[in-house]
Amino acid sequence: MALIVQKFGGSSVANTERLRRVAERVVRTRRAGNQVVVVVSAQGDTTDDLIRKAKELTPNPPRREMDMLLATGEQVSIALLAIAIDCLGEPVVSLTGAQGGIYTDNVHTKARITRVSADRVLRELGAGKIVIVAGFQGITVSGEDYEITTLGRGGSDTTAVALAAALKADMCEIYTDVTGVFTADPRIVPNARKLAAISYGEMLEMASLGAVVLQPRAVEFAAVYGVPIHVRSSFSDEPGTIVKELTVMDTGEKEVVVTGVTHDTNVAKVVLVGVPDRPGVAARIFGALAAERINVDMIVQTTKEEKSTDLLFTISRDDLARASQVVRKVAQELGAKDVLEDQTVAKVSIVGAGMMMNPGVAAAMFEALAECGINIQVISTSEIKVSCLIDESRVVEAVRAIHRRFLEDTLSPADEGQTRTAGEAEVNAGAGSGNSGTGMISRAG
Numbered sequence: 001m002a003l004i005v006q007k008f009g010g011s012s013v014a015n016t017e018r019l020r021r022v023a024e025r026v027v028r029t030r031r032a033g034n035q036v037v038v039v040v041s042a043q044g045d046t047t048d049d050l051i052r053k054a055k056e057l058t059p060n061p062p063r064r065e066m067d068m069l070l071a072t073g074e075q076v077s078i079a080l081l082a083i084a085i086d087c088l089g090e091p092v093v094s095l096t097g098a099q100g101g102i103y104t105d106n107v108h109t110k111a112r113i114t115r116v117s118a119d120r121v122l123r124e125l126g127a128g129k130i131v132i133v134a135g136f137q138g139i140t141v142s143g144e145d146y147e148i149t150t151l152g153r154g155g156s157d158t159t160a161v162a163l164a165a166a167l168k169a170d171m172c173e174i175y176t177d178v179t180g181v182f183t184a185d186p187r188i189v190p191n192a193r194k195l196a197a198i199s200y201g202e203m204l205e206m207a208s209l210g211a212v213v214l215q216p217r218a219v220e221f222a223a224v225y226g227v228p229i230h231v232r233s234s235f236s237d238e239p240g241t242i243v244k245e246l247t248v249m250d251t252g253e254k255e256v257v258v259t260g261v262t263h264d265t266n267v268a269k270v271v272l273v274g275v276p277d278r279p280g281v282a283a284r285i286f287g288a289l290a291a292e293r294i295n296v297d298m299i300v301q302t303t304k305e306e307k308s309t310d311l312l313f314t315i316s317r318d319d320l321a322r323a324s325q326v327v328r329k330v331a332q333e334l335g336a337k338d339v340l341e342d343q344t345v346a347k348v349s350i351v352g353a354g355m356m357m358n359p360g361v362a363a364a365m366f367e368a369l370a371e372c373g374i375n376i377q378v379i380s381t382s383e384i385k386v387s388c389l390i391d392e393s394r395v396v397e398a399v400r401a402i403h404r405r406f407l408e409d410t411l412s413p414a415d416e417g418q419t420r421t422a423g424e425a426e427v428n429a430g431a432g433s434g435n436s437g438t439g440m441i442s443r444a445g
């Protein structure tokens with residue numbers, strides 16, 4: 001008997017009809033002889049609607065009260081799904097995050113899971129029930145206050161993976177409104193292909209760089225505990241993408257240098273102009289941002305004149321208002337000349353474990369951008385990714401050009417001249433040779 005954790009996102013449980021379909025899928029999995037733990041998100045746009053209601057009162061609502069508010073969304077979903085499953089005649093129980101033993105630190109709206117106590121879940125499973133746990137929410141133990149917390153947007157993924165790890169589940173299935181993880185966002189790149197499998201490291205980069213299909217923290221958890229994830233559609237039975245540790249068996253002889261192209265438009269750029277060039281300055285600026293829990297992404301320091309430098313960094317646009325306050329204060333104390341802010345930038349990235357062994361990958365990406373006349377403002381790299389900051393208005397063009405360069409080069413020059421209907425031909429050509437591991441990997445699903 002296998003133990004399967006199934007997580008359903010907001011769109012999968014958006015209305016009564018969809019709840020019924022989810023209930024049927026869960027019951028089918030149970031009746032096939034598996035133990036099933038289900039994690040659900042709030043229905044449809046519930047979380048966004050709740051945030052909007054709070055912001056109608058004030059732009060900066062207290063974070064503790066935001067957690068009290070947002071946690072209600074998932075509580076609605078667990079109860080409704082339990083009712084739908086009960087209608088199908090299967091024993092079921094719904095649990096809040098607290099009842100499900102999801103313990104967190106006390107950082108409201110961005111809490112991290114510190115411990116999972118699965119005894120209640122195990123007891124209910126032992127009694128033959130399907131167990132539904134509310135995603136996205138947890139509870140603190142510090143000081144015995146039992147404060148309700150939430151895990152940040154998309155946090156239900158992390159609840160599911162953390163539970164799967166604690167329960168040593170055989171598989172964590174993430175059901176969503178797309179059929180898997182793609183080589184690029186299929187909404188802007190029609191030739192994007194679904195990946196049969198992807199490694200934790202690559203998935204973590206993709207998720208952190210803008211692919212919204214999984215919360216990065218969930219991927220981190222999965223990697224640490226070796227939980228295999230299957231990202232798939234709740235609207236069909238087709239196999240999705242398996243996230244796991246890939247071996248040569250999976251990737252085959254032919255190495256895929258670049259696995260995917262991602263983009264992120266939730267980026268803002270801040271430049272401190274003319275800050276003194278002496279030890280401790282960067283520590284001061286970024287220390288102040290860290291104290292506000294603002295995540296800084298790219299950082300570049302340039303020296304123009306003696307004893308003075310420009311410091312540029314990028315953050316998420318949501319954090320710009322707070323960052324601006326912090327930075328302007330520090331800039332004044334340091335005697336900086338000016339602080340510039342720019343919300344018209346975006347980041348495009350390539351991700352691929354094969355990059356480590358192949359020189360010239362970054363150069364090929366820059367070339368693809370140069371051919372479109374797209375200017376690169378900032379570059380950052382790691383062993384398995386290269387990111388470029390560019391003008392937001394060019395992002396679609398950039399992603400398409402880079403995808404074409406690395407992931408659609410499977411047609412021979414002779415084929416290139418032929419007219420073909422967009423989409424189909426290239427999708428097939430790509431799936432045939434670009435991802436040679438496909439056949440071997442599908443076993444894991």
Ligand code: ASP
Pocket residue numbers: 009010041042047048073135136152153154155156157
């Ligand atoms: N409902 C929460 C959100 O919208 C959590 C989730 O969907 O994973 O972010």
Ligand code: MG
Pocket residue numbers: 009154157212213214
């Ligand atoms: Mg999500």
